[in-house]
Amino acid sequence: MADFQLTNTAAPRARSGELAINGKSIDTPTYFPTLTRVTEPDQVTGTVQVLDEQGEPPLPNTGGFVVESHLAPDILGGIDRTAQTDLNGQRQFSNLYAVIDILEKCLFIDPNTDRLLYSNYRGQLDSIRDFLPDAFTTAVDALNGEEDVDLDISHGEAYPYIQDNVSRPNLVENMLNLQAEYDADLFLAPYYPIELDSYEHDIEENIELYRVTKSLADRLYDRPVAPVLPVKTSVIGADAEQENGQRQPPQAWLDIIHAYRNLDADILFLKATNVETDPDKLHKTDSEGIFHFFRQLRGFTDMPTFFLGLDEFSYILMARGLDGFSHPMYNSPYRKPMAPGDNVDHDNISHHRKFLVPRKWGWEKFDQLDSLGCNCPFCQPFNDTDPIDIEFGDQDRLRMRHWLWLRDEEIRELNDSITKDEVRPGLRSICNDSEWKKNFTMFL
Numbered sequence: 001m002a003d004f005q006l007t008n009t010a011a012p013r014a015r016s017g018e019l020a021i022n023g024k025s026i027d028t029p030t031y032f033p034t035l036t037r038v039t040e041p042d043q044v045t046g047t048v049q050v051l052d053e054q055g056e057p058p059l060p061n062t063g064g065f066v067v068e069s070h071l072a073p074d075i076l077g078g079i080d081r082t083a084q085t086d087l088n089g090q091r092q093f094s095n096l097y098a099v100i101d102i103l104e105k106c107l108f109i110d111p112n113t114d115r116l117l118y119s120n121y122r123g124q125l126d127s128i129r130d131f132l133p134d135a136f137t138t139a140v141d142a143l144n145g146e147e148d149v150d151l152d153i154s155h156g157e158a159y160p161y162i163q164d165n166v167s168r169p170n171l172v173e174n175m176l177n178l179q180a181e182y183d184a185d186l187f188l189a190p191y192y193p194i195e196l197d198s199y200e201h202d203i204e205e206n207i208e209l210y211r212v213t214k215s216l217a218d219r220l221y222d223r224p225v226a227p228v229l230p231v232k233t234s235v236i237g238a239d240a241e242q243e244n245g246q247r248q249p250p251q252a253w254l255d256i257i258h259a260y261r262n263l264d265a266d267i268l269f270l271k272a273t274n275v276e277t278d279p280d281k282l283h284k285t286d287s288e289g290i291f292h293f294f295r296q297l298r299g300f301t302d303m304p305t306f307f308l309g310l311d312e313f314s315y316i317l318m319a320r321g322l323d324g325f326s327h328p329m330y331n332s333p334y335r336k337p338m339a340p341g342d343n344v345d346h347d348n349i350s351h352h353r354k355f356l357v358p359r360k361w362g363w364e365k366f367d368q369l370d371s372l373g374c375n376c377p378f379c380q381p382f383n384d385t386d387p388i389d390i391e392f393g394d395q396d397r398l399r400m401r402h403w404l405w406l407r408d409e410e411i412r413e414l415n416d417s418i419t420k421d422e423v424r425p426g427l428r429s430i431c432n433d434s435e436w437k438k439n440f441t442m443f444l
């Protein structure tokens, strides 16, 4: 079971608390770094190692790590978890698994099964075949065998195939096996996207997946299970409905929220799939829709709620009671892996290198920075250097380490401001720094 206790509240509805999962304690709000296809796990362990060598408790405000399911064997597999000290008795963080063990952080594995069908992962499928329902590998084999098939299939195309071909218990059992294999602290139920035009059916499908998962997990593993509610763009966009100038919550939102509230779960994970978080490409419906959807949800339930895959406006949601978020650390400039043989466009790469700017709760493009302006242990040696003059390899290592350190620091500052009831003025000043964030000040 997961147990949550409120410790402080602040206007407008921010809250801090203590969450216990599988015997581990997490102070909320919290940040869960997510390891995705662009993350190098060695960089994570390197960061923790450097922080640890300075005699500080490493990442005290980070609740744990989220690993995408298709990467779990690569990132967590083949590890001797007992090898945790060197000959001199010094702590060793040989890999992410050791970090999670030694720091007593939580481990979650995001069962985002659809990604396994993307052509990008065809090469990795063989190593995880044993954990997949047959139909996944059958589908990929079928795709591989047909030259005319467009291999970049979308969520929309993948799900009907899975729904038609994979029996529910089989899918659930395989996903539970994977999570149990790596000793996840809380099992996440597999989930299908909820689209606006089929939301009633999609809710039923997800609720049933959650029930089957919970029942199997109780019986086989005695481990708690959390539902995942995928907030797709089409659902978030339903927010556009307005009447007499007043924002009306769409019926779909109310139906979705009530269905999940009635699950009697200990924790809820919202998943922001396909919702743009790049401020340059941000649609108003995405950002404001997420905000209003979450505010609506908080109006009906106090259950601890975390967002998987949200970044730029997570702190606005935390002012309204979100308990934490997870987001990848962009140490690689690529948002998607490049295929072998692709031409590398160096201008494009440098354009995509992102740097978290201290006290702004958001990133800027590395090649547009005048200076790093950060006193973290990783940036300090470069503070007299023009960012553009830093070698790409050093940039990537720096950005990754800085990202992990700063997120932890930001969460600590947010927790402090909740204790002092200073969340609203603090966020107002941050929002006024940026054109797109100013939209949110009306909600604070």
Ligand SMILES: [Zn+2]
Residues within 6 Å of the ligand: 374, 375, 376, 377, 378, 379, 380, 402, 406
């Ligand atoms: Zn820094």
